[in-house]
Amino acid sequence: MRSRNRISKISLFLTILILFGILQYINFQSSPEKVIPEGAGETVWINTIIKIIVAMGVIGLFLITIAIHRKFTKREGFHDLPDYQVTKYSQIQHISEPTDVERLIERFSPLQITVHAVTGLSILTLYVTGIPLLYPEHLGWITDLIELSKNMFLHRLAGLGLLSAAIYYLIYSLLQITYVNKDFTKNIIPTLNDIKGAISDVLIILGKTATKYQSNKFNWLEKVDIWSVALFDGLIMCVTGIIIWAPWLFSSFIPNSYILSINVLHGGFAILSLCGILLHFYVVHLTPHRFPMDFSMFTGTVPLQEAEEEYPLWVKDISGDKS
């Protein structure tokens, strides 16, 4: 416990240091005499490829959402609430805390809750302030309401929030793996079992019989969710965001036309990311057995009965059941 606290403090200190360094570097380099070089080749084909990838990605996410909905509706008693959820609902009506008379087990640590909250709020603020710039004809009222300068300030502030969460969790994970627990990330590494799970779900959606997928702490869809946020939002969006925030920093090795392509990439992947988050919204809020929302990400706990149904391998693992 003490080493965990120490690592989280070191990670926080390093994150602040890195962020301060980035901001200082941007500030030092923002001299007006630095001019971005013009042209250096047409990049229309790059923009076309990006648009094709985004279009295919959006279609894919739309189909995945339909498929997941089909899978959920095929579940026995989909529209009926499970017993543990009925208990929780009846209590929510009377008290303000998410409780359950069933046994609860810890699924998320306070650190994960914090990182999720910072990342989530940052990403959602980025959507509200960024997506209207891509569709000014339809969503221009949002930018007008906030005012463009304040809108961009909020966008960059939220971007720094996302960047800080990404850097912090990366440093924390690396320190944990190096000094405390080598298996720190084992729960989120994709395995053969996850591929089997995905195939099993596809078979169920197609109406064929399949063996029931035994999930570990995170099922295959949750792992896809985690890695897509880490790669798309944490890496690609942050890197492209910094480039279009301060293009003069990269002017010596990235020509202007490519910076414009990076702008297209940033916008396109933002739409992809939003579609992914809408799918996440459907899974954690709007499925009947989770409606109105799944509180486990905020309380850190999950009812044992739910865990036994959804993540049987994880429950066996933590209970020491070898069967």
Added chain:
Amino acid sequence: MIERIGTYIIFISLLTFVLVETNILTTGIIITIGLNVAMLLVVAQILAMLFGLTRSLRIFNKMEHSPLYSPVREGLIYSQKEDQEHV
């Protein structure tokens, strides 16, 4: 009610992005409604996130002040009180 129409709201907003990004339909009232619905869902998520965070902070605060505090036990006490009132 919401959980029944919510799924279709998600589908509508995703379909709007499909139409816009594939250049099938880029203007018109349908696209405006779809995109605004998507932004409404984002705002709903922000509110849900703040709501959930307030709860977790309240639980954390209670646990800090009283190490014996347990949301599970509090839930039991409340449900027993409710049962007694009904009786």
